[in-house]
Amino acid sequence: MKIEAVDFYYLSIPQVRDIGDGSQDALLVRVQAGGFTGWGECEASPLVSIASWNCPMSHSACKPISASVLGQKLDSISDIHCINRLVRENALDLLQADHTLSGIDIALWDLLGKKFGEPIFKLLGYKNTYPKIAYASQLFGDDPQTTLDRARNVTRAGIRAAKFGWGPYGRGSVEEDAAQIAAAREGLGPEGILLIDAGTVWFDDVSAAEKRLDALRAAKVTWLEEPFVSGALDSYKKLSIESGKLLLAGGEGCHNFHQAKNLIDYGGIGYIQIDTGRIGGITTAKQVADYAAQRNVLFVNHTFTTHLALSASIQPYAGLKAHELCEFPFDPSPLGRDFTRTKLSPDKNGMINLPAKPGLGIDPDLATLEKYALEVEIKIAGRNIFKSVPINP
Amino acid sequence: MKIEAVDFYYLSIPQVRDIGDGSQDALLVRVQAGGFTGWGECEASPLVSIASWNCPMSHSACKPISASVLGQKLDSISDIHCINRLVRENALDLLQADHTLSGIDIALWDLLGKKFGEPIFKLLGYKNTYPKIAYASQLFGDDPQTTLDRARNVTRAGIRAAKFGWGPYGRGSVEEDAAQIAAAREGLGPEGILLIDAGTVWFDDVSAAEKRLDALRAAKVTWLEEPFVSGALDSYKKLSIESGKLLLAGGEGCHNFHQAKNLIDYGGIGYIQIDTGRIGGITTAKQVADYAAQRNVLFVNHTFTTHLALSASIQPYAGLKAHELCEFPFDPSPLGRDFTRTKLSPDKNGMINLPAKPGLGIDPDLATLEKYALEVEIKIAGRNIFKSVPINP
Numbered sequence: 001m002k003i004e005a006v007d008f009y010y011l012s013i014p015q016v017r018d019i020g021d022g023s024q025d026a027l028l029v030r031v032q033a034g035g036f037t038g039w040g041e042c043e044a045s046p047l048v049s050i051a052s053w054n055c056p057m058s059h060s061a062c063k064p065i066s067a068s069v070l071g072q073k074l075d076s077i078s079d080i081h082c083i084n085r086l087v088r089e090n091a092l093d094l095l096q097a098d099h100t101l102s103g104i105d106i107a108l109w110d111l112l113g114k115k116f117g118e119p120i121f122k123l124l125g126y127k128n129t130y131p132k133i134a135y136a137s138q139l140f141g142d143d144p145q146t147t148l149d150r151a152r153n154v155t156r157a158g159i160r161a162a163k164f165g166w167g168p169y170g171r172g173s174v175e176e177d178a179a180q181i182a183a184a185r186e187g188l189g190p191e192g193i194l195l196i197d198a199g200t201v202w203f204d205d206v207s208a209a210e211k212r213l214d215a216l217r218a219a220k221v222t223w224l225e226e227p228f229v230s231g232a233l234d235s236y237k238k239l240s241i242e243s244g245k246l247l248l249a250g251g252e253g254c255h256n257f258h259q260a261k262n263l264i265d266y267g268g269i270g271y272i273q274i275d276t277g278r279i280g281g282i283t284t285a286k287q288v289a290d291y292a293a294q295r296n297v298l299f300v301n302h303t304f305t306t307h308l309a310l311s312a313s314i315q316p317y318a319g320l321k322a323h324e325l326c327e328f329p330f331d332p333s334p335l336g337r338d339f340t341r342t343k344l345s346p347d348k349n350g351m352i353n354l355p356a357k358p359g360l361g362i363d364p365d366l367a368t369l370e371k372y373a374l375e376v377e378i379k380i381a382g383r384n385i386f387k388s389v390p391i392n393p
Numbered sequence: 394m395k396i397e398a399v400d401f402y403y404l405s406i407p408q409v410r411d412i413g414d415g416s417q418d419a420l421l422v423r424v425q426a427g428g429f430t431g432w433g434e435c436e437a438s439p440l441v442s443i444a445s446w447n448c449p450m451s452h453s454a455c456k457p458i459s460a461s462v463l464g465q466k467l468d469s470i471s472d473i474h475c476i477n478r479l480v481r482e483n484a485l486d487l488l489q490a491d492h493t494l495s496g497i498d499i500a501l502w503d504l505l506g507k508k509f510g511e512p513i514f515k516l517l518g519y520k521n522t523y524p525k526i527a528y529a530s531q532l533f534g535d536d537p538q539t540t541l542d543r544a545r546n547v548t549r550a551g552i553r554a555a556k557f558g559w560g561p562y563g564r565g566s567v568e569e570d571a572a573q574i575a576a577a578r579e580g581l582g583p584e585g586i587l588l589i590d591a592g593t594v595w596f597d598d599v600s601a602a603e604k605r606l607d608a609l610r611a612a613k614v615t616w617l618e619e620p621f622v623s624g625a626l627d628s629y630k631k632l633s634i635e636s637g638k639l640l641l642a643g644g645e646g647c648h649n650f651h652q653a654k655n656l657i658d659y660g661g662i663g664y665i666q667i668d669t670g671r672i673g674g675i676t677t678a679k680q681v682a683d684y685a686a687q688r689n690v691l692f693v694n695h696t697f698t699t700h701l702a703l704s705a706s707i708q709p710y711a712g713l714k715a716h717e718l719c720e721f722p723f724d725p726s727p728l729g730r731d732f733t734r735t736k737l738s739p740d741k742n743g744m745i746n747l748p749a750k751p752g753l754g755i756d757p758d759l760a761t762l763e764k765y766a767l768e769v770e771i772k773i774a775g776r777n778i779f780k781s782v783p784i785n786p
Contacts, residue, residue: 016451018453018456021452043486045451045487046448051441055440057411058437059414060412092622093436095488095489096438096488096489099488166453204651231652232651253485253486255488256624258626261624262655265627266655266659278488378444379768381768
């Protein structure tokens with residue numbers, strides 16, 4: 001079959017707030033080929049990714065993504081690899097390309113899984129999947145009491161692990177930050193797995209991070225996530241030597257294989273966190289998972305948005321038993337909740353199991369999503385470059 | 394003063410060809426503050442960068458670039474640094490942001506230079522500038538004879554150095570590639586400085602690059618550029634050990650400081666090539682130049698497009714005497730040629746001298762550029778997100 005159509009749907013809640021909640025909008029991608037439909041999601045600015053789909057060519061290494069996708073052959077896994085290579089080569093100088101490719105690549109795997117009647121993890125070569133320990137991902141409260149309440153909600157919901165991040169953490173005093181960490185631990189109880197996400201707040205400043213290590217150790221935090229931006233390898237390495245058993249986690253900002261590989265090779269991290277909606281999709285995420293396993297670094301998904309993205313983000317490491325933690329969107333926006341009817345909710349043991357259904361095993365709920373759809377229109381010199389099509393015609 | 398307006402002009406020749414010539418289109422940026430006007434250029438997909446300027450916010454770390462620029466204070470160099478930090482923080486998850494920031498940052502420096510009546514290199518702390526050896530950057534011919542002719546043209550024009558890249562190089566047999574290199578050397582004569590650009594053609598495959606080393610050494614090539622993509626640190630390092638005195642060059646794909654730093658720290662390169670129109674502008678390019686100098690790696694600009702971009706790209710290392718090579722657009726498209734009336738052409742010794750005029754010392758030729766301007770219109774849910782303004786009203 002040939003790729004006949006690729007459509008992008010910009011979805012958003014009416015009022016996006018200035019908070020670290022990435023589930024407030026979404027870019028849904030539909031790929032059609034040979035009578036099959038695949039779905040994917042870019043974890044990206046919807047408009048900017050849409051613009052990269054059909055922008056005019058600037059030169060041979062700065063082509064629109066469509067030039068490397070539409071009309072391509074899609075009969076096998078190697079065809080997906082071929083499309084990935086083409087996009088990367090033809091859009092070498094188009095920075096947004098990796099984010100746009102991500103949603104397309106996920107949809108290609110979904111489509112091929114549906115065609116072959118196999119879940120994606122089988123196509124990736126995994127015979128079995130292992131349940132993952134769900135961790136509830138949440139924002140720090142504006143004060144420790146709110147954080148404590150949120151942590152208690154996690155425990156009450158039967159979830160065994162929680163991550164707190166963003167909000168005020170890292171921006172105030174060391175004492176204020178310590179109070180937040182202590183509150184999270186108190187709310188979660190002594191047995192809960194506690195993860196802390198600094199959201200790159202210290203950029204590359206090792207000393208700012210070091211000052212917080214005592215409080216993190218006292219609260220038996222499992223990992224400190226993103227003390228620095230993804231490229232600050234040197235800072236990661238220095239802090240990892242200092243932090244010892246308190247492992248570092250990072251990588252959600254990586255948008256290609258080499259950036260993740262470099263964090264593993266040079267950053268001293270214990271966990272590599274990959275957003276399948278940013279790194280280039282399932283193809284690249286699987287490549288990172290294989291490399292991480294080989295280097296004794298634990299792979300973990302980054303997913304703050306929808307259950308469609310959650311299925312896509314677990315597939316690449318579904319069969320890696322030792323890599324047992326899994327981020328899941330605990331408190332997404334109404335858009336995130338409405339995205340799919342099927343949910344990958346944690347079971348009574350707080351574990352998430354991938355559906356053994358073809359492709360992602362989960363489809364977007366188009367009838368419900370219709371109300372979130374925003375119409376996009378782009379013209380250059382009077383010519384239509386992009387015009388939205390209805391999501392639920 | 395406050396930043397009152399930022400405008401983007403999408404310029405293009407009528408028919409963009411599928412060749413490695415980045416001068417076929419351009420994104421010109423105008424910043425206005427306190428009665429002054431600054432100009433900059435993004436080396437980026439024009440439409441995609443425009444979309445990032447005013448796209449709706451997705452969340453607190455995925456805001457449009459405008460949110461971090463419009464209305465900001467601009468009285469001093471530290472204000473420019475502050476705007477850079479803001480953009481990077483507020484657009485952490487907006488991949489295209491670094492390319493868009495680049496043109497804005499250049500315009501901010503141009504504007505501040507005009508206000509203070511000083512060239513940018515003075516604002517950067519350089520007392521003097523040193524002439525740079527111009528190297529003519531060209532595409533390989535489709536056959537060795539064409540390459541030979543092009544190399545002869547360089548010598549005839551009084552230019553002492555030439556770079557050949559892209560085209561068929563690295564895609565055919567080792568023998569065909571060797572014939573291209575020999576032709577370039579023959580055309581340039583024994584004294585000319587010869588540089589070869591593989592344009593990332595081997596992605597991260599060290600063995601493919603190794604097979605070409607003999608021919609490169611035989612032709613006394615000064616550097617082999619971009620054998621691999623910017624992130625492939627390990628491949629760079631391995632090849633650098635193999636290539637020895639034939640130095641490696643790379644970095645044009647870097648879009649932030651850390652990526653360039655990592656290439657210097659871990660890639661074993663001899664030259665770090667920075668495109669001021671991609672890495673985040675003059676601010677980040679200067680940071681890389683300082684770091685390179687400290688680590689005994691030679692800084693060199695990447696400029697294939699206009700003389701406005703050329704001035705911007707030399708400013709960050711204008712005062713570094715030992716860093717003496719300089720790429721200049723030898724055979725740009727009509728748009729590249731028409732961009733500015735003032736040209737930074739090599740003198741009779743083949744050297745390029747920066748103008749000692751305020752800011753970039755060179756302005757775009759708006760009256761001539763008008764014919765290349767493309768009107769862009771972006772609407773979301775019927776609301777205007779972007780609409781071009783006339784370049785020469």
